Amino acid sequence: MVAGFKGFVIQVPSLWVTGMALYPFVFVKNKKPEEKLLHHECIHLQQQLEMGFLLFYIWYFVEYFIRYLHYQDHYRAYRNISFEREAFLHESTPAYLRERRFWAFRAFL
């Protein structure tokens, strides 16, 4: 990703989640989203860019489904998707994307 690119942030008050990344956009519910949330979504933009948008979403939902079968719980399934585990672990480290390796989410599978 272009160094420093943080996506085109668009506020959608009716969004059903606090943030959502759809490369190259980051949709946020609140007018002034937290820095941590923006960085979290930025990590997802990088994941989508390196994997390809379509494959990212297929993988995301297949992994969610498998984890849902395992945990029988929406929130635990969501939090354990490898893309989310990587993003939640590093969302408070702004320098993370500069040192992140290609397909780093695999370490969280």
Ligand SMILES: [Zn+2]
């Ligand atoms: Zn996320």
